[in-house]
Amino acid sequence: MAASESVNPVELLCEQIAGASPDVLQAMIKTFAQALMSAEADAICGAGYGQRSDERVNSRNGYRQREWDTRAGTIDLAVPKLRHGSYFPDWLLTHRRRAEQALVSVVATSYLLGVSTRRVEKLVEQLGVRQLSKSQVSEMSTHLDAQVEAFRNRPLDAAHYTFVWMDALTMKTREHGRTVNVHALIAVGVNADGQREVLGLDVASDEDGAGWLAFLRSLTARGLSGVRLVISDAHAGLVAAIGAALPGAAWQRCRTHYLRNLLTKVPKSAQPWIATLVRTIFDQPDADAVHAQYRRVVTTIEAKFPAAAEHLDTARDDLLAFTGFPREIWRQIWSNNPQERLNKEIRRRTDVVGIFPNRPAIIRLVGAVLAEQTDEWTEGRRYMSLELLAKARLITLDTSQHDTDHTDPAPIAA
DSSP states (O other): OOOOSSOOHHHHHHHHHHTTOTTHHHHHHHHHHHHHHHHHHHHHHTSOTTOOOTTOOOOEEEEEEEEEEETTEEEEEEEEEESSSOOOOTTTSOTTOSSOHHHHHHHHHHHHTTOOHHHHHHHHHTTTOOOOOHHHHHHHHGGGHHHHHHHHTOOOOSSOOOEEEEEEEEEEEEETTEEEEEEEEEEEEEOTTSOEEEEEEEEESSOSHHHHHHHHHHHHHTTOOOOOEEEEOOOTTHHHHHHHHSTTOEEEEOHHHHHHHHHTTSOGGGHHHHHHHHHHHTTOSSHHHHHHHHHHHHHHHHTTOHHHHHHHHHTHHHHSGGGGSOGGGHHHHSSSHHHHHHHHHHHHHHHHHOEESSHHHHHHHHHHHHHHHHHHHHHSOOSSOHHHHHHHHHOOOOOGGGGSSOOOOOOOOO
């Protein structure tokens, strides 16, 4: 419906208030907006509506309807049209301002929390906004980019990061008209205050040595230092990248991931027995007992499954790197389980998206989740005590003492 040719804001507002209209706020916003547009159109024409004047240079020519999304809901505006030329209130309806910042925040936060675009549309309907396309949801979510980039590029100036967990998550994105797999590389460390924090995020085409090396060098360029142990799965090229970018740091292979790999070397019927044997290695009270039990387990498995025993023996140094550190923190550093819990939270958000439109969209969503998680860790209790961190930094890693001149241990009874 077209607006009244002569707008009297005071009379209209009085009618709304007197009628106790539930939409009085919308009516107030609409009335003032219509009055301002009418006044501006009259100024362009050189005379008021219906007035005869020698100074008139243009005249009205009806209205065109335009929906305006505000925090009070969607308002139908009647924008004045001119007989010659055009009029549009840029001060009111500029590009990308049809949705106010309050609405942008709702959409972006919902996107971050893993709410699907379809559900976001239903959510904004509760705010009074009638239509919101998927492209608008994605476009408004880009306001997170500045925050994510600041988080990803912040200096790592917490003196040292003794322990670092690394992992890669495979995600789907569209590139050059095809759906391809890319890898989100994530690093989490324990800072000098004993708190965990996300150190970095990057997206690589391949999970190889070149990708990991570039990622680690970007972390060291931002100030990563003092790393004594990196915990991860056996990602391709990661160990070599650690040696090149983090000299002096050891590598702990995740015991949980390794056990899954080892069990593929034996028949399914023997897998529970093998798993129980391997777990006894990590139940020992000190480093010497761990190494002794490791040798016994290898000998026991070798009697029935020589290939599995060889596989386990080869992984000895990688699996037992944790024994060079205080016993009190073994459970925190002998596997990638802390990182796996973070991965589940990331997956909860990204599974809603499915296939990302591009790599920046992956960085936007995953980066926002990681920044949020870092804030929660900062407000929580310490992950490691300062005393244990100081003790860990004083230890010189040398596992050779556990492997010199030992007689073959007796095998464990089957």
